[in-house]
Amino acid sequence: MNSIETFDLVKQYHKKTVIDNVNLQVPEGSIFGFVGENGAGKTTIMRLISGLAEPTSGSYAINGVKYKDRAIYEERSKMASIIEAPSLIPTMTARDNLSFACLYLGIKEPDLNGLLSTVNLKNTGKKKIKDFSLGMKQRLGIAMSLLNNPSLMLLDEPMNGLDPEGIAELRELLISLNKEKGITIFISSHILSELEKIATHYGIISHGKLLKTITVEELHAQCKKHTILKVSDGEKTLIELKSLGYANCYEVSPNKIRIDDNVEINKIVLALAKASIMVSSIETKDEGVEDYYLNLLKEHN
Amino acid sequence: MTRLLKSFFYKLLRDLTFRITMIVGLCLAVAMTIIMALVDKFGMSEAGFSHYMCTGSYALLSSISPVQNFGITIPINLIVFTTLQFTQGIIRNQVAVGNSKTKVYCSLLIGGLIFTLSLEIIYVGICVGLFSIVGGFYPQLSDGTLLSNFLTGENVLYILIIALMNYILISAYTIFIASSLRNTGPAIPLSIIPLIILLMAPMLLSQVMFADFEGSAIQNIMMILDPFYSLGIVVSKSSSAMMSGSGITVSTNELISCIINNIVYTGVFVGLGLFVFNKQDIK
Numbered sequence: 001m002n003s004i005e006t007f008d009l010v011k012q013y014h015k016k017t018v019i020d021n022v023n024l025q026v027p028e029g030s031i032f033g034f035v036g037e038n039g040a041g042k043t044t045i046m047r048l049i050s051g052l053a054e055p056t057s058g059s060y061a062i063n064g065v066k067y068k069d070r071a072i073y074e075e076r077s078k079m080a081s082i083i084e085a086p087s088l089i090p091t092m093t094a095r096d097n098l099s100f101a102c103l104y105l106g107i108k109e110p111d112l113n114g115l116l117s118t119v120n121l122k123n124t125g126k127k128k129i130k131d132f133s134l135g136m137k138q139r140l141g142i143a144m145s146l147l148n149n150p151s152l153m154l155l156d157e158p159m160n161g162l163d164p165e166g167i168a169e170l171r172e173l174l175i176s177l178n179k180e181k182g183i184t185i186f187i188s189s190h191i192l193s194e195l196e197k198i199a200t201h202y203g204i205i206s207h208g209k210l211l212k213t214i215t216v217e218e219l220h221a222q223c224k225k226h227t228i229l230k231v232s233d234g235e236k237t238l239i240e241l242k243s244l245g246y247a248n249c250y251e252v253s254p255n256k257i258r259i260d261d262n263v264e265i266n267k268i269v270l271a272l273a274k275a276s277i278m279v280s281s282i283e284t285k286d287e288g289v290e291d292y293y294l295n296l297l298k299e300h301n
Numbered sequence: 302m303t304r305l306l307k308s309f310f311y312k313l314l315r316d317l318t319f320r321i322t323m324i325v326g327l328c329l330a331v332a333m334t335i336i337m338a339l340v341d342k343f344g345m346s347e348a349g350f351s352h353y354m355c356t357g358s359y360a361l362l363s364s365i366s367p368v369q370n371f372g373i374t375i376p377i378n379l380i381v382f383t384t385l386q387f388t389q390g391i392i393r394n395q396v397a398v399g400n401s402k403t404k405v406y407c408s409l410l411i412g413g414l415i416f417t418l419s420l421e422i423i424y425v426g427i428c429v430g431l432f433s434i435v436g437g438f439y440p441q442l443s444d445g446t447l448l449s450n451f452l453t454g455e456n457v458l459y460i461l462i463i464a465l466m467n468y469i470l471i472s473a474y475t476i477f478i479a480s481s482l483r484n485t486g487p488a489i490p491l492s493i494i495p496l497i498i499l500l501m502a503p504m505l506l507s508q509v510m511f512a513d514f515e516g517s518a519i520q521n522i523m524m525i526l527d528p529f530y531s532l533g534i535v536v537s538k539s540s541s542a543m544m545s546g547s548g549i550t551v552s553t554n555e556l557i558s559c560i561i562n563n564i565v566y567t568g569v570f571v572g573l574g575l576f577v578f579n580k581q582d583i584k
Contacts, residue, residue, distance in 0.1 A: 050397040051396050074399060077398055077399030079398070087391065087393050088389070089312065091316075092315060100312060103307045104307075104400070105398055
């Protein structure tokens, strides 16, 4: 079953289409990494799903419940979202903010000290939110989103403003929430290297259009190995490589050649040596989500 | 809905806007008592009164009107409090955790009404209390005669009903403006200016037209169109009635027209507010 599903979802602002017929499926129990450039439509999709905005056309479903159905409110009560920035009351303390959230969630106050220590905010005492750093606010937002034991979390750029230690802590927290509590996490981030460490699925969006959804396994299968050669003469190297039958090679920067085919390094080195081309380094790399994303964008643009 | 209201009051009691408004109300009540006591001492004695303006009955009539000093600050503070609910993301959180927009708007309305009424009741209570302590409840002539016949229990009840209807309408209108604009800057003048015009119109018209205003076609139109007409007239009548020692009469027509047009206007603003709130995206 899909935790989130969209059906030809369209959102327009003043006749400008910002979400264009998006059909997205976020499988239950997954960590779905949502990738796209600034203004691609990631936040808008999250805002639509959390009920903050109405679709212009199309629809979506949360845990199989369509958004026009009255039961959608019940589904949203089992969902947590931090979109753009956590909404906190700046004149209150962290504890007061959590107590306030418990009231509108209609739940009994859980162990707030325990929750605050989970996100490393136990010693904030009477410090008001207005005096918190962005990272502290993000962590409090996460604590707030855990109050109602959600089955689904929408996190929009949650790593923004966090220091490397904070990013690592958040990553561990999200992995444990997903593994131990089975929470589906729909997360957008610009830090693709971080997303790569946690995501089980990816959705790539550009200019409001969903370009691709892919599982981590499919991504690994599709990610090509490539080899980077640093040589003394780029142009001559390309001619030699073509004569050896490597069609997918190009100069990425002066005297730096990339080969996207499987290569026999010995054969290449020997051929280049015969042509009096000096090879200063050879590096074989696996293509990650970042390369995959950039290549996909290049193809579509 | 109950949980939304609980959270509303949790925030209200910790909110600086509400506390500041209460302090402003208290300061104004004390200042008004001193001013009115001075007016009585140095101004009204010549007209044959020992206590006139600094009396509980005068305080009741003057402080209950939404156009008086503190009354006008209430919608301003309600605008500030409501727009903060949007800018601080409280409304966003409430919608995102599964509350329908209709429920959220209704909780804003009920909360706004309680905000308005509680502040006004506290202010009127303090004013009536302080004025009564200084000058007694009814006006008194220099020879010691109490002018107690100008304000009957029935009239007080009518006035309270009219004021209540007016404050319900003011809350509905203010919440409509605040939730539609979500920005304190334009919301404050848009909320206050129409209120002042409507509240002042009957008094100004009666001043301009003098005796011709009573029973005139304009008065009838005002009764239908201006939801604050009745309260304005009562406040206006009260000063002359107190002076002459005669009673103020709130006619059944005034009361009924006030109730009907206040209900209609409140219904319109609640309906419009719900429509706009449900249509608009939440940032």
